[in-house]
Amino acid sequence: MTDAQLAYRRPPGPDKPVTLGIDPETLSTLQALQREYGDMVSLTKPNGRLAYFVNDASAVRRILVRHHSKYHKGPGFERVKMLLGNGLIVSDGDVWRRSRTMIQPAFSRQNVHRLMTVMVGCCDRRAAHWAEICGRGEKLNITEETSDFALELILISIFGDDYFSRILTQGENPFAFLSRDSTRDLAVVMKVRQLRHLLMSIIEDRRIRAAKDRFDFLSMYLEATDKQGKPFTNAELLDELMTLIVAGFETSANTLNWVWYLIARHPDAETRLVDEARRILPGVSAVGADSVNSMHYTQQTLEEALRLYPPVWLFTRRSHVDDKLDDYDVPPGTDIYLSPFVLHRTSHYWQDPEKFDPDRFVATDQAKKDRPYYPFSLGPRRCLGEYFSFLEMRLHLGLLLPRFRLRSLDTEDPGLELGINLRSATDLFLQPEER
Ligand code: HEM
Structure with missing residues (x-):
């Protein structure tokens, strides 16, 4: 700890340096720190950098919003x-804002x-595969399926027909390794390089033969311009x-994986979900934004699974100017860990927090706004795909659950x-089993 760091008013925390990463040990470390010191903890990392673990709901909100x-x-x-170069998730400042x-x-x-x-088509293809x-x-590997x-x-939402003509061929x-390969070895580096090559050639083609009637994310991104009119x-x-x-x-894949896991273990919730899906989506012709948005119990179940x-169980920030959180100073260069x-x-935020209970998400809009809950982050950097993913996940459950019962095989926690x-x-x- 430097003299300058000692002059700041900091939350309580351990004297010895603490190692934090994006790994299982970090979760245990953060839980232990919270138990011992409370919802605002300061620590020093082995490289001497000051870091705060912030679990106080209003301080989290302040960091991410105001x-x-x-x-x-x-x-x-x-x-x-x-993987992402300087894309939206990793960029900052003016580059991010633009x-x-x-x-x-x-x-x-x-x-x-x-x-x-597109979402309905993907559900139909899953249904056909599950029926086989x-x-x-056979058993269903739901992790692989989701x-x-x-x-x-x-991929279809981004590339439209190019998915079938350029990617599946x-x-x-060529994207499958993103979910299956978690190692950073040379093979992955090579695959990323090949992938970028493929994407670049799709982009170049699209610049040459842009079709007016196309609708996918790539066509929207190609047309986007900044304030100076530059694409x-x-x-x-x-x-x-x-x-x-x-x-x-x-x-989305991981959320659906956990949702199926939870549903298989909670038959009451399953019954309510199937009833709701049969009532609101009796057939594909009933699929529309209004009907899918009125699947309230399905939405509550998804929100409870995301709780x-x-x-994104852990994310980080680094202050670049002085800040203050309650009585505590946040000097520039402080790493902030949010989980x-x-x-x-x-x-003290959630009653019986380990219990799966979708009914805790029946709430008024105000209560929703204030609750200590941020699976999509908060503020200007909040997830852009939140609405897309809820629609995708409600449709997935609404079209597949009434057709298939997925029974739990193991009692063990995965x-x-x-x-x-x-x-x-x-x-x-x-x-x-087909119902
Ligand atoms: C259950 C599904 C999802 C969850 C829980 C989720 C969660 C998050 C979180 C926590 C962040 C902020 C990370 C941070 O600030 O460090 C984020 C950012 C983002 N998400 Fe999602 N996400 C989901 C689905 C999606 C989908 C389906 C899309 C696109 C179709 C998407 C696109 C993005 C983008 C573009 C950002 C960057 C926003 C920015 O920095 O301005 N997400 N997401």
Whole structure:
């Protein structure tokens, strides 16, 4: 600890240096720190840098919402940076602001609604595949299924028909490794390089033969311009497309994986979900934004799954100017650790926090606004894909649950894999039956 650091008013915390990363040990460390010191903890990292773990709901809100401009993205995203270059998730300051302003319109509700037919198509393909598996009496690897579902959906949403003509024709889906390979080895580096090459050639083609009647994220990104009327360059587009794929697929896939796990263990919730789906979506012709948005119990179930298993379980910021949180000083260069996983399971915020109870999400709009809950982050950097992902996940459950019962095979908890995303440590297998 330097003299300058000692002069600041800091929250309580341990004297010895603490190592934090994006890994399982970090979750145990943060939980232990919270138990011992409370919701605001200060610590020194082995490299001497000051860090705060902030689990106080109003301080989290202040960092992410009102004081957001005092913070940049923090440490721990080196692997992600390798994939995303300077795309929206990792960029900061003016570069981020320009991209966010250009991209945000693509995510309007109206645009997302136009992608609902793609969502239904992906559900239909899963249903056909699950029916075959039922016919063979095999088990269903739901981790793989939800991953394939979400990957296919985001790729068709981005590339439209090019998904079928340019990506599927490459043999094994060249994006599949993103979900299956968690190691940073040379093979992954090579795959990323090949992928960027493929994306660049799709972008270049689209510049030459843009079709007016096309509707997908790539066509919207190609048309976006900044305040000076300048479009994205090809290199910028490449980073933004990679960002969209990485941000939009594992998060939804992991949420659906945990939702199926929870449903298989809670028959009461399952009955209510099936009833709701049959009532609101009696057939594909009933699918529309209004009907899917009125699936309230399904929405509550998804929100409860995201409370217990927030895919982005840990994120970080680094202050670049002085800030103050309550009575505490935040000097420039302080690393901030925020964990939705820890906060969502803190007992003074959530009664009986380990219990799965979708009914806790029946709430008025005001209560919703104030609750200590941030699976999609908060403020100007809040997730852009929140509406897209809820629509995708409600449709997935609404179209598949009334057709298939997925029974639990093991009583054991699959455990947590705490990487950039919160996955199940092992793939989940369920026994499917047609209803
Ligand atoms: C259950 C699903 C999802 C969850 C839990 C989730 C969560 C998050 C979180 C926590 C962040 C902020 C990370 C940080 O500030 O460090 C974020 C950012 C982002 N998400 Fe999502 N996400 C989900 C789905 C999606 C989908 C489907 C898309 C796209 C179709 C998407 C696109 C983005 C983008 C572009 C950003 C960067 C926003 C910015 O920095 O301005 N996300 N997401």
